[in-house]
Amino acid sequence: MKKLQMVDLRSQYLNIKTEIDKGIQEIIDSCAFINGPAVQTFQKSLEQYLGIKHVIPCANGTDALQVSMMALNLKPGDEVITTSFTFIATAEVIALLQLTPVLVDVDPSTFNIDPQAIQRAITPKTRVIVPVHLFGQAAPMEEIMEIARKHNLYVIEDNCQAIGSDYIFDDGTMKKAGTIGHIGCTSFFPSKNLGCYGDGGAIFTNDDDLAKQMRVVVNHGMTVRYYHDYIGVNSRLDSIQAAVLNVKLSHLDEYAAKRRAAADFYDQAFAINPKLITPARYAKSTHVFHQYTLVAKETDRKALIEHLTDKGIPAMIYYPVPLHMQKAYLDPRYKPGDFPVTEHLCETVFSLPMHTELEQDQLEFITSSVLEFLNP
Numbered sequence: 001m002k003k004l005q006m007v008d009l010r011s012q013y014l015n016i017k018t019e020i021d022k023g024i025q026e027i028i029d030s031c032a033f034i035n036g037p038a039v040q041t042f043q044k045s046l047e048q049y050l051g052i053k054h055v056i057p058c059a060n061g062t063d064a065l066q067v068s069m070m071a072l073n074l075k076p077g078d079e080v081i082t083t084s085f086t087f088i089a090t091a092e093v094i095a096l097l098q099l100t101p102v103l104v105d106v107d108p109s110t111f112n113i114d115p116q117a118i119q120r121a122i123t124p125k126t127r128v129i130v131p132v133h134l135f136g137q138a139a140p141m142e143e144i145m146e147i148a149r150k151h152n153l154y155v156i157e158d159n160c161q162a163i164g165s166d167y168i169f170d171d172g173t174m175k176k177a178g179t180i181g182h183i184g185c186t187s188f189f190p191s192k193n194l195g196c197y198g199d200g201g202a203i204f205t206n207d208d209d210l211a212k213q214m215r216v217v218v219n220h221g222m223t224v225r226y227y228h229d230y231i232g233v234n235s236r237l238d239s240i241q242a243a244v245l246n247v248k249l250s251h252l253d254e255y256a257a258k259r260r261a262a263a264d265f266y267d268q269a270f271a272i273n274p275k276l277i278t279p280a281r282y283a284k285s286t287h288v289f290h291q292y293t294l295v296a297k298e299t300d301r302k303a304l305i306e307h308l309t310d311k312g313i314p315a316m317i318y319y320p321v322p323l324h325m326q327k328a329y330l331d332p333r334y335k336p337g338d339f340p341v342t343e344h345l346c347e348t349v350f351s352l353p354m355h356t357e358l359e360q361d362q363l364e365f366i367t368s369s370v371l372e373f374l375n376p
């Protein structure tokens, strides 16, 4: 059996080596390292794939979130509502821009932001909602957009974990996750569902004015060469990363199918076990399984993870600490107990290896090792 990893980037590379090596070599030969044709090709292909008018490539997913907020003309103290159960980047950029993060709890089955909790958190200072499509499944966007319309708020989708997921509206129409709000953000960090070989990110929007403004922000606030009308940042996707992404975008749907097949295998193995809750499927979104995350019930999670580690099976906790209990984000507005669902999840969830190259014998070994611990 091949060695188990949370994400096996090497095996994936070996399957697309010819295309990747050719793409990277072409960039080196052309020396068009920044903003070369590969970046433009990728931008167009991603616009087409997502069915969106504008894709603005940038340096990483964190920048994508920051640039989105910089383009919205917000002022210090404006409130941004987001989830207490996410990767830190979401809240980090809010704090960096001197906006006020307002946290809300999540749905216990999908782990995604709870629209009713959003509704309760709205104040006259609220300007933006940032739902995170956690672990590969979209948040309830129809409800969120309805709240945003009612209160005249912007919606920025943190789609760093769910690129390729389809959102199915009540009337049966579909849109890609990340293209429903005013702005969508994604990351091309190597282990993400569409990962490059370094750092990368992108912003999506259908709004011409926002797109224009975000293109200015990512390029030092420059409107005409060496004329700077805004304070911006330097955030670029480089051509070598774009070359990798051009290859991997053409495999994205096939990769999602492979992740789903692995998830189905896990689901079946764990279905009737009373000590595990398998990931819920939200009816309005296809799941692209950035992570396969279980809830351990009345089980010693730490001992389970140690048992797996001893057998060479990596298992991770995404995320061990709720945002309001992170040292840098401690805030007199919040105390332990304020977000009971998030706090419970941080104490009970764990994620098993999930990637595009999982093999049958590996899946069997992982599931039998988990079950051996639960039912000795």
Ligand SMILES: *Cc1c(COP(=O)(O)O)cnc(C)c1O
Pocket: 060, 061, 062, 063, 086, 087, 089, 090, 132, 158, 160, 161, 186, 187, 188, 189, 199, 200, 201
């Ligand atoms: C990965 C991730 C980010 C940040 O992306 P980077 O490219 O690492 O900056 C932001 N939000 C979520 C939910 C993520 O998973």
